[in-house]
Amino acid sequence: MGKFTYSELLLIKKAIKGDTKALGKILRKNHEYIYKMAYIYIGNKEDALDIMQEATIQSMSSIHTLKEPSYFLTWFCTIMARQASKVIKQKIQIRELQNSPEFEEEADLEKNENQAIDVLESVMNLEDKYRLILQLFYYQGFSVKEISELLTMPEGTVKTNLKRGREALRKVLGEDYYV
Known part of the structure; x- marks a missing residue:
């Protein structure tokens, strides 16, 4: 993954310019890879889907910051990694609260x-x-x-x-x- 076709790069460039439909298309084309990465980060289906959704929302508002279209998946997976980190921290806090001190x-x-x-x-x-x-x-x-x-x-x-x-x-x- 990570190598884009010319048409995919054009979609990413359109997304950077604010075209949310282009962003949706490129995310759909790479859904399987993105889901696999989310699952690797978090370890279960529900949380993986949640961090994918949060990353999508965040990417819509910050896609204009992406400088190099060929690094789209790296950029997007970084957003997911941050989301996964937040979820994991929350789970750690919940477990610690549940344990008897x-x-x-x-x-x-x-x-x-x-x-x-x-x-x-x-x-x-x-x-x-x-x-x-x-x-x-x-x-x-x-x-x-x-x-x-x-x-x-x-x-x-x-x-x-x-x-x-x-x-x-x-x-x-x-x-x-x-x-």
């Missing part, structure tokens, strides 16, 4: 909450190829083989990107997050 000291809860947010933010700031693989492996529980099949890439590439993604997180977060 009587069994843990308040300082420990705050530390765990901050660590979870730090890790999530760090993962969201990684390069796409590392972020997607880490999310699929750790957050969605996919095996290396399943990730390889889902992303249509060799298992060796998945393993390499998984290792490099972990190393990038380790550099950002430090060793104490990997106890």
Whole structure:
């Protein structure tokens, strides 16, 4: 994905100039890819559809900021990633509110909450190829083989990107997050 035909590039250019019908057409043409990415970001159908909808709304008001039409999908997926991050943060907050704080000291809860947010933010700031693989492996529980099949890439590439993604997180977060 990412290579557009001449007619698709014309649609994107029209969308940048404010043509919402052109934006709708290019989104429909790439719906399958966009849905797959949304699902990878968030891990379930309902939330994936929600972040796609929110990203579509946001893209309508900010499409004029897209400088290079050939980067449309990257730009759109970045908007979805931000939406996914918000949804994940909300889910973390809801889970923490649902957990009984009587069994843990308040300082420990705050530390765990901050660590979870730090890790999530760090993962969201990684390069796409590392972020997607880490999310699929750790957050969605996919095996290396399943990730390889889902992303249509060799298992060796998945393993390499998984290792490099972990190393990038380790550099950002430090060793104490990997106890």
